[in-house]
Amino acid sequence: MGIYVVGFVSALAAAITYFLYTRLFQKPTSLQHFSFMCISGAFHWIPFTIIAYATMLSEFPSSAIVFTISLACAYLLHGLILSILTCFFIRLLHGQKQNHFKTWLRNQLSLSCHLRFAKLLTGTEAFCVYLRLLGAKIGKHCSIRAINPVSNPELMAIGNGVHLGDFSRIITGFHYSNGYTCGKIEVQDNSVVGSQSIILPGSHVEKNVILGALSIAPMNSILHEGSMYIGSQTRVITKKPTSGLDERIEEMDMAYKKVVSNLSANLATTTMNAKARYFHRIGVSGKGYLKMYDKIDGIPMHKIFHPGKSYPILIRHSNSLSADDDARIDARGASLKILSDEPASNNALFDLTLKTGKAFYARTLADFASWFVCGLAAREELVKKFPHLREAVWNSLRNANSYAELHYYSNICRLLRFNDGQEMYVKFKLRPYDKSIGENTGMVKPIGILPPETGAIPRDENDKRPLLFLADDFKNRVSSPGGVHYVFQIQVRPVPDDEATRDVALDCTRPWDENDFPYIDVGEINITENLSKEESDMCEFNPYLKSHELDVIPATSNSQSASMDHGRSLIYEICQYVRNKRPLPESWRNLIEQSVVKVDLSCCPMAAAASLPKKQPQKVTLTRTWYQTFSALFIQPFLQTVLPHAVIGLSIYAPLCCIVYLKNANGFPLHWMLPIFWILSGVMAALACVIAKWILVGRRKVGETIPLWSIRIIMDSTWQAIRTLIGDYFMDMTSGSFLFMVWMKMMGASIDIMDDGAYIDSSMGSLLNPEMVKIEGGGCVGREALLFGHIYEGDEGGIVKFGEIKIGEDGFVGSRAVVMPGVHVENEGNLSALTLAMKGEIIRSR
Structure with a gap:
């Protein structure tokens, strides 16, 4: 069915061409001529067209000029109509519900039109227009050369x-x-x-x-x-x-990058306006130490969680959204900064952010972004579909009497690497030292589908405690004898073998089953000293602090569970830099500027710094004048489609007349004459291609430079189209033969075809700039290898540069290898298949 449809579209284009011809020139319609046109369109290949002509028709072409013009115009008109029909059907199929057949058919339609016509438009603005009609977005002043037919x-x-x-x-x-x-x-x-x-x-x-x-x-x-x-x-x-690249950004795909960009811009704007954190804005902090137990059961030996070790720590308690009243029902947080145990070192080993509740309401960063921007009604619809999200939200809220009497969970997973090389996923927990204080302390009974949007349920009117009584209570407990005491726990599980199970394990909306993965006590935390409000406000907790032994799990897509930790680490750090008025690395700045949220960075010191020059609009390197654009849109496409078919028409006119005469006059069987005709007309077309080469292009010189939009490049592209069509017609079949090497020499290549001789099995690739190719005796060029005698490197003004390629005696260029200008393959040198030889590179013998 699909093969029939592809052939039918091309035959339909030929039928339309025929009826336009009869209408324009007032010619009577003929079923015989109509059938011939439809068959020619369906097969399209010129040798098939000639076979159909000699078989179905008996009249001679009126003259060489008329025949040539008719053939060239017919193929041009057929190509234009075929392109329009192809664009129509591809867009029509794209608008329907997709399935395997429609995807395949769209690709085949695009492939058919590309091979039959569109490839001759290479390098022209008309080719860009064709791609736009197919649905692609193409900018101005583009140079799109002989690319593949593009699916989708x-x-x-x-x-x-x-x-x-x-x-x-x-x-x-x-x-x-x-x-x-x-x-x-x-x-x-x-x-x-x-x-x-x-x-x-x-x-x-x-x-x-x-x-x-x-x-x-x-x-x-x-x-x-x-x-x-x-x-x-x-x-x-x-x-x-100095761009300050960030590996986290480099790992992200485009959709993930856009989510992080928009969230970063949103939160950075709020941070600048409030001059404070977005979440967990008001907090209280203290410092003390973490002492690992002398015996830790249930995990292999680990460098950080090593029995008997002790680390200085900082802890900061806060409410999630309530910044003005501790009596509001809210999620409570505990951020831990574990410092190095090395003497006189103040470096952090890692930071942990924990909160009340065993689960979070968003599995991925994309889910969090949707939750962040949608209203309460949309969130309620979401939790109706996924009831465990409602449980995660309500179970995080606490009606607290003291920060020190709550259980805190990391929700997010990290990767532990043990001394023996074993890897396991890990979650963290902080619980009060007093075992009588249960996990459900202060838990709130749900009163609706979800709490209010701010999460701030007003305090009871009879509650007379101070607004920041939780902070006051924590300070008092820290100042008391013994300070504040916690038990530090971890929960570990093996890393699953397959990606889907790993993603489930990393899902922070579902806590791990404690029967399968129980919490392990690894140490005790003792907080003995309060920090001032200023010190507390300046505390920075960076979730991306990591080491080989305790690593952040990377994500490349915002649909992966790991994106919550990976993405938030970048967002947190950007907001910290903005809040503390530190200069942003350029990669972060670029990320924010790509957001759909417009961020005014004029109030940020980094934006006002004199050392940062104002960005000027980027100049387009390949800018064309209006007449160059006109030429690329009309004149160049006309030359690249009409002239190649005109050359073919002139080459086959005399042999075609001969076989039609022999068939009519003497009754010679066509199956004997057509192969001879094909060879004869193919050789004549090759000679015509040589003449066109010297008329249109001439001889390029080593080191010569030519502007990309110049007339000389247009003539070169036109000759390349002629060579391509003649290659498709006949000469591609001669690659590797003596005839092909003679053809190359006639077009300017220097090839030793005597004595040991050379072997060239790449018809298209070796003729890009034949006068730049020099192959000595015994030299070999493999199939589909590309010998580029020219190069474009993105220079200002679009300059094409030329350079010689030399292959010494018994030198070898493998199949599909690419050789750039100035390359010298020395005697017996070997360039392997699918290998790139850079500009000016010397390939030496082994």
């Missing part, structure tokens, strides 16, 4: 002044063992994607990035602004070394 074009977004090199691959979706996956690909302004490079679904290429030839942007990767990448997302050059 609506998932491709290209910025201004972007250059996609020859044979680069934009893969928005593909099939693999778990089914079909797809994701949006974005390439921002002024970026360059090198030849044969691959960009996979979900990748985000930021501004001014160079992705080198034969490189890959992996799925859901971010290629950071101003950097060069070669290989598999390996940065080799950073043009702005």
Whole structure:
């Protein structure tokens, strides 16, 4: 069915072409001619067209000029109509409910149109228009060369002044063992994607990035602004070394990054306005020590949780949202900073943020962001679907008499690495030393689906305690003999083998079963000294403090359970920097600026600092004049589609007349004549291609530079289209033969075809700049290898540079290898298959 539909769309385009021809030129319709046109459109390949013509029709073409013009115009019109029909059907199929067949059919329609017509538009603005009609977002002044047909074009977004090199691959979706996956690909302004490079679904290429030839942007990767990448997302050059990259941001996919960006902007704005924390704003702090028990049962030996060790600590108690009255029913928190046990060291080993209640109401950062911005009604609808979330919210609230008489839980999971190399997930708990104080102390009985939006239920009117009585009580207890005493506990479980089970284990909305994973007492905390209000306000608790022994579990997507801890660590730290008026690293600043929330950073010292120059609008590197744009939209596409078919038409006219005459006059069987015709017309087309090369392009010189939008590049692209069509017609079949090497020599290549001779099995790749190729005796070029005698590196003004490629005696370039200008493969040198030889590189013999 799908194969029929693809052929039918092309045949339909040919039928429309025929009826337009008969209407415009007032020609009578003929069933024979109509059938011929439909068959030609369905198969499209010119040799099939000639077979159909010789078989179905008996008349001679009127003249070579008329035949050539008719053939070229017919293919041009057919290509335009086919493109319009393809765009229509692809958009129509995209609008329907998707399934495997529709996805496959859209891809096949796009592939068919690309191979039959669109590929000849390479490098033109018309090709950008074609991609836009398919659904892609393409910016201004783009140079999109011979890329692949793009499946799911609506998932491709290209910025201004972007250059996609020859044979680069934009893969928005593909099939693999778990089914079909797809994701949006974005390439921002002024970026360059090198030849044969691959960009996979979900990748985000930021501004001014160079992705080198034969490189890959992996799925859901971010290629950071101003950097060069070669290989598999390996940065080799950073043009702005002071950008302060954060590995947490680099690990995030685009959707995750946007959630963190919006949350950071929201909370940073509130932090700047309030000049205080968003959550847990008012607190009370003390310091003391954590003493590990001399014997810890239930876990292997661990560097930090080692029997007998002692650590200085800071603790801060606070309410979650209530900043003005401790009597309000609210979640209560306990933040711990565990300091190094080394003498005279004030470095923190790790920070923990704990709260009342065994679970949290959001599994992922995306869930938290939705909860954060939606109203009470939407939250109530959510908890009706997931009742355990309601339980998590209400069980976190406490009607407290003392911070020291509550149980606190981390909810969030970390990764423990033990001395023997074993890894386990871990959660933490802080409980009062007095065992008679149960977990349910101060628990609130639910009075509705959810508490009020602020979580602040007013105090009883008969309650006469001071507004901050919990803080006062904690200070008094710390000042009393013995201070405040807690037991520090951990809960561990093995790391599951499969990803789905790991995600369930990391789900902070569901506590672990204490029968399967009981809490283990590891030490005691004693708080003996109060901190002043100023000291307490300046306390910073960074959830991202980590070590090899106690690590944060990374997340790449906001749909992963680990994103709650991974993402919040970045958000907390950004807000701390803003609150304490510390300069923001550039990567954090860029993250906030990408938010849909507009943040005014003018009140922040980092924004007003004289050392930070004001950002100027980025100039588009590949800017064209209006007449260059007109040429790229109309003149260049016309040349690249009409001239190649005109060359083919001239080449096949005489042989076609000959076989039609022999068939009519002498009754010679066509099956004997057609192969001879094909070879003869193919050789004549190859000679015509040589003539076109010297007329349109001439001979390039080593070291020559040419602007990308110049007429000389237009002529070069036109000749490349001629060579491509003639290759498809016949000459691709001759690769590896003596005939093919003679053809290359006639177009300017220097090849030793005598004595030992050379072997060239790459028809398209070795003819990109034939005069830049020099191959000595015994030299070998493998199948689909690319010999680039030119390079574009994103220079100001869009300059194309040329350089010679030399392959010495018995030198070898493997299949699908990419060779850049200036490369010298020495005698007996070996460039392996699928390998990149950088500009000016020397490949030596072993």
